[in-house]
Amino acid sequence: MMPRRSPSFPASLWLTAALAVSTNATPVLFGSTLGQIVDSSVKGLESTIVSLVFPGHQTTNRTASRCKVYPDDPAWPSEEAWTKLNELTDNRLLVKPQPQASVCYEGPLYDATKCAELTGNWSRSYIHFPDPIEMMSPVAQGMTCLPPTIFNTHNCTRGGFPMYVVNATTPKHVQAGVNFARDTGVRLVVKNTGHDFLGKSGGADSLSIWTHHFKDINYIDNFVDTKTGYSGPAFRCGVGVQAFEIYKAAHEKGRTVVGGEGETVGIFGGYIQGAGHSPLSSLYGTGADQVLSMDVVTANGDFVTANSTCNSDLFWAMRGGGGSTFGVATSITVKAHPEMETSAARFSFTSEKVGNETFWSGIRAYVDDFITNADAGTYAYFTLIPNAATGIFTFNMSPFFAPGKTLEQTQGLLQPWLTRLSDLGIKVDPNITHFDSVYEAWQSSFPLEVVSKINATTGSRLFPRANFETEAKRDELFQNIRQSSENNRVQVHFNIKAVDPDNADNAVNPAWRQNILFAQQAVRWNALGTPAEILKARKTFQETDMQRWRDISPGAGGYLAEADRLEPNFGETFWGSNYPRLLELKAKWDPNDVFFATTSVGSERWKVESVDGLPNENGKLCRVSR
Numbered sequence: 001m002m003p004r005r006s007p008s009f010p011a012s013l014w015l016t017a018a019l020a021v022s023t024n025a026t027p028v029l030f031g032s033t034l035g036q037i038v039d040s041s042v043k044g045l046e047s048t049i050v051s052l053v054f055p056g057h058q059t060t061n062r063t064a065s066r067c068k069v070y071p072d073d074p075a076w077p078s079e080e081a082w083t084k085l086n087e088l089t090d091n092r093l094l095v096k097p098q099p100q101a102s103v104c105y106e107g108p109l110y111d112a113t114k115c116a117e118l119t120g121n122w123s124r125s126y127i128h129f130p131d132p133i134e135m136m137s138p139v140a141q142g143m144t145c146l147p148p149t150i151f152n153t154h155n156c157t158r159g160g161f162p163m164y165v166v167n168a169t170t171p172k173h174v175q176a177g178v179n180f181a182r183d184t185g186v187r188l189v190v191k192n193t194g195h196d197f198l199g200k201s202g203g204a205d206s207l208s209i210w211t212h213h214f215k216d217i218n219y220i221d222n223f224v225d226t227k228t229g230y231s232g233p234a235f236r237c238g239v240g241v242q243a244f245e246i247y248k249a250a251h252e253k254g255r256t257v258v259g260g261e262g263e264t265v266g267i268f269g270g271y272i273q274g275a276g277h278s279p280l281s282s283l284y285g286t287g288a289d290q291v292l293s294m295d296v297v298t299a300n301g302d303f304v305t306a307n308s309t310c311n312s313d314l315f316w317a318m319r320g321g322g323g324s325t326f327g328v329a330t331s332i333t334v335k336a337h338p339e340m341e342t343s344a345a346r347f348s349f350t351s352e353k354v355g356n357e358t359f360w361s362g363i364r365a366y367v368d369d370f371i372t373n374a375d376a377g378t379y380a381y382f383t384l385i386p387n388a389a390t391g392i393f394t395f396n397m398s399p400f401f402a403p404g405k406t407l408e409q410t411q412g413l414l415q416p417w418l419t420r421l422s423d424l425g426i427k428v429d430p431n432i433t434h435f436d437s438v439y440e441a442w443q444s445s446f447p448l449e450v451v452s453k454i455n456a457t458t459g460s461r462l463f464p465r466a467n468f469e470t471e472a473k474r475d476e477l478f479q480n481i482r483q484s485s486e487n488n489r490v491q492v493h494f495n496i497k498a499v500d501p502d503n504a505d506n507a508v509n510p511a512w513r514q515n516i517l518f519a520q521q522a523v524r525w526n527a528l529g530t531p532a533e534i535l536k537a538r539k540t541f542q543e544t545d546m547q548r549w550r551d552i553s554p555g556a557g558g559y560l561a562e563a564d565r566l567e568p569n570f571g572e573t574f575w576g577s578n579y580p581r582l583l584e585l586k587a588k589w590d591p592n593d594v595f596f597a598t599t600s601v602g603s604e605r606w607k608v609e610s611v612d613g614l615p616n617e618n619g620k621l622c623r624v625s626r
């Protein structure tokens with residue numbers, strides 16, 4: 001192999017970088033993170049790490065280079081450098097992990113049996129989250145390697161997948177990865193489960209820190225925060241812990257926690273850092289509102305605690321400011337709530353028998369109850385699915401979820417609408433079931449959702465209370481929902497509110513505090529279309545259906561974790577009045593943009609120059625010229 005220009009350097013200096021620990025807030029380690037870091041002999045060297053780690057690189061001014069460093073650049077790290085990174089991460093560096101669908105394409109990994117299994121399971125998240133690189137949005141990956149019967153990519157190439165992955169299990173591994181990326185200029189990404197709608201866990205030829213194996217869960221009987229006055233039970237979790245794991249652990253302690261409905265979503269990664277809505281949000285607010293403390297590796301390689309008294313600005317930013325922006329969290333402590341009885345209902349109806357006008361009158365009637373139901377503490381997750389071929393619309397309640405409510409209370413809340421449906425001649429047969437716990441209700445009420453769609457993108461809007469307060473406003477909102485269905489948009493809606501009863505001061509989009517309907521609609525396109533055709537469909541969706549939704553909710557926002565990469569003015573949409581402070585904190589905690597994710601705070605400065613011109617991760621990350 002050609003020797004590269006990168007220098008050789010003593011291993012001891014590398015260790016210095018990996019072991020750097022902040023002096024003011026060394027986290028108390030636990031579980032698998034125990035005893036990995038502290039070495040008092042290296043304290044105080046942080047400011048000189050950059051020049052120590054790569055002596056030959058100290059003259060390279062990264063601020064001046066247009067793009068991150070890529071394999072065709074002379075500055076790309078040498079084999080020796082990557083080998084060193086592997087040593088520093090206890091041999092946990094994965095080199096060019098292959099896309100899963102490689103087994104379907106000609107080459108050394110071809111395996112027809114495995115390909116058939118993969119194809120059969122492709123839309124299930126269980127096949128994707130345990131993989132070091134796979135993300136659940138192939139559209140954002142760049143569509144370069146899919147099971148051919150789902151979409152034939154002809155060749156299987158890496159596209160927007162990372163090239164190297166640190167399979168991290170301790171903060172030290174994360175520090176080594178962050179230091180390496182910062183000092184070499186290689187693009188850094190963070191992957192937890194890969195659920196993000198925008199594909200923010202990927203990046204072509206990048207170095208990825210994979211947080212999936214931070215799996216510890218510790219129960220704390222009484223967590224006391226002397227500053228905020230909070231005192232109560234809590235869970236301290238490694239950031240790889242997923243919904244199905246923390247819900248089970250909490251239930252076993254007679255507790256429940258605020259998390260997403262999807263069973264494999266990573267609760268302590270993108271979900272909680274980006275706000276996070278939950279079947280319990282109408283009672284307790286967002287996921288980010290529950291956070292009591294975070295342990296974080298920062299862009300300069302420090303491992304710090306962020307809580308109400310230490311690094312409190314970082315703590316503010318990382319509760320709602322979005323993942324992969326200010327640092328990499330390794331563990332997070334959240335409030336635990338008492339387990340409680342819960343009722344849930346599922347039902348559906350279509351326009352087939354009753355016709356369009358009656359179907360839509362039934363939907364319009366429901367809109368009248370949104371404020372009452374959210375204020376009552378319930379959560380409704382429903383879909384509106386058009387079928388262009390048959391002209392039939394389908395409504396699916398899946399489910400109406402009433403934490404803390406008896407069967408009778410839940411029936412009482414649904415009855416006004418069910419009566420109106422019956423008056424309209426719409427037959428529904430709601431299965432309203434009472435459960436002893438949130439856990440059992442959650443387990444039996446939520447479907448495993450379809451992931452890895454090849455020709456769809458979702459846009460979202462947080463419709464505030466103001467959209468429901470008068471009959472005229474409800475009519476207007478309803479007309480715009482109907483219009484989207486008639487334009488063949490698949491819609492997913494959450495009738496919830498997300499007001500934090502404890503009023504935590506954090507970076508969560510203020511639009512969540514007004515929310516009554518979190519609405520999503522998806523544009524679909526011909527997957528075989530040219531990039532120009534696909535881009536046109538996606539832009540038209542933003543200019544028409546999404547713009548209508550924005551026009552009727554001025555000053556409201558959208559949700560950064562379930563959104564479209566083409567959302568215009570994303571800073572204002574995702575963070576509202578918090579955006580200016582978030583930009584300042586980005587400049588403070590990551591002045592050199594070590595961290596980047598599309599549509600993240602400060603990401604306006606960069607753009608992935610994708611090979612096909614579509615909004616995806618398959619290209620170099622470069623500065624936007626001014």
Ligand SMILES: Cc1cc2nc3c(=O)[nH]c(=O)nc-3n(C[C@H](O)[C@H](O)[C@H](O)COP(=O)(O)OP(=O)(O)OC[C@H]3O[C@@H](n4cnc5c(N)ncnc54)[C@H](O)[C@@H]3O)c2cc1C
Pocket residue numbers: 125136189190191192193194195196197199200201211239259260261262265266267268269270271273274275276277278322323324325327328329330449450451561562597
């Ligand atoms: C089937 C499904 C169901 C969903 N249900 C819900 C729901 O009920 N409520 C809801 O609010 N959202 C829901 N979501 C959206 C979900 O919140 C986002 O996809 C979220 O980004 C997932 O976070 P993750 O860490 O699991 O995913 P990833 O895609 O791995 O990561 C998301 C982002 O966070 C960053 N990140 C991850 N871990 C860390 C870390 N430790 N430190 C710093 N940055 C990190 C990544 O770099 C990336 O930018 C759902 C999504 C899907 C696909």
Ligand SMILES: *[C@@H]1O[C@H](CO)[C@@H](O)[C@H](O)[C@H]1NC(C)=O
Pocket residue numbers: 061062063064
């Ligand atoms: C690095 O480059 C930027 C942009 O060209 C410049 O503003 C800055 O002063 C340079 N820094 C150093 C240390 O040379």
Ligand SMILES: *[C@@H]1O[C@H](CO)[C@@H](O)[C@H](O)[C@H]1NC(C)=O
Pocket residue numbers: 116117118119120121
């Ligand atoms: C999904 O994968 C499992 C093995 O992990 C396999 O047994 C099963 O047949 C697959 N499902 C389909 C529909 O192919």
Ligand SMILES: *[C@@H]1O[C@H](CO)[C@@H](O)[C@H](O)[C@H]1NC(C)=O
Pocket residue numbers: 153154155
């Ligand atoms: C597949 O790879 C071959 C050889 O590298 C190349 O000639 C061809 O254009 C590629 N096809 C596609 C669809 O990318």
Ligand SMILES: *[C@@H]1O[C@H](CO)[C@@H](O)[C@H](O)[C@H]1NC(C)=O
Pocket residue numbers: 094132167169213
């Ligand atoms: C990543 O690390 C975990 C924990 O040590 C291990 O179980 C797993 O096999 C590793 N994954 C890969 C792909 O190396």
Ligand SMILES: *[C@@H]1O[C@H](CO)[C@@H](O)[C@H](O)[C@H]1NC(C)=O
Pocket residue numbers: 025026027028224225226227228305306307308309310
């Ligand atoms: C914040 O973390 C630091 C360092 O672990 C700790 O000393 C302090 O007590 C914590 N503050 C609160 C309010 O818990």
Ligand SMILES: *[C@@H]1O[C@H](CO)[C@@H](O)[C@H](O)[C@H]1NC(C)=O
Pocket residue numbers: 355356390391392486
């Ligand atoms: C209902 O509306 C759809 C879409 O606008 C249309 O295709 C369909 O023909 C209509 N059905 C009836 C029965 O009018």
Ligand SMILES: *[C@@H]1O[C@H](CO)[C@@H](O)[C@H](O)[C@H]1NC(C)=O
Pocket residue numbers: 431432433444445
């Ligand atoms: C109603 O829902 C419960 C819980 O999901 C389920 O156990 C039961 O079988 C359902 N009843 C009917 C009649 O479908």
Ligand SMILES: *[C@@H]1O[C@H](CO)[C@@H](O)[C@H](O)[C@H]1NC(C)=O
Pocket residue numbers: 453454455524525526527528
């Ligand atoms: C979009 O994909 C779905 C399946 O993923 C497929 O049924 C549909 O035909 C596709 N639509 C277009 C227009 O390609």
